[in-house]
Amino acid sequence: MTSVVMHPQTWELAGNGYSPEGEVALNGEATSVSGESALMDIARAAALCNDAVLHGHLDDWKVEGDPMEGAHGNGREDQR
Numbered sequence: 001m002t003s004v005v006m007h008p009q010t011w012e013l014a015g016n017g018y019s020p021e022g023e024v025a026l027n028g029e030a031t032s033v034s035g036e037s038a039l040m041d042i043a044r045a046a047a048l049c050n051d052a053v054l055h056g057h058l059d060d061w062k063v064e065g066d067p068m069e070g071a072h073g074n075g076r077e078d079q080r
Helices: 035-046 067-072
Strands: 003-006 010-013 024-028 029-031 053-057 059-066
Touching: 024 053
Parallel strands: none
Antiparallel strands: 003 010, 010 024, 024 029, 053 059
16 A cells, blocks of 8 residues: 545555555645544554564564565564
């Protein structure tokens, strides 16, 4: 997933692989997701609908479960 569109807002999502780190921009401007309740609602729904787990492994992250669910994330990740 690279963007979320809910008229009139568009969030662009950037990250690398399964790493639970990345950047979020709202309408082209860097933003924090903590103040974006609509985006957090979408993320919460995606998290509740999946059971994949991310495992930190050296300098990489591995997914246990469905790869698409791992990409969506669910807040369940092992610390490196």
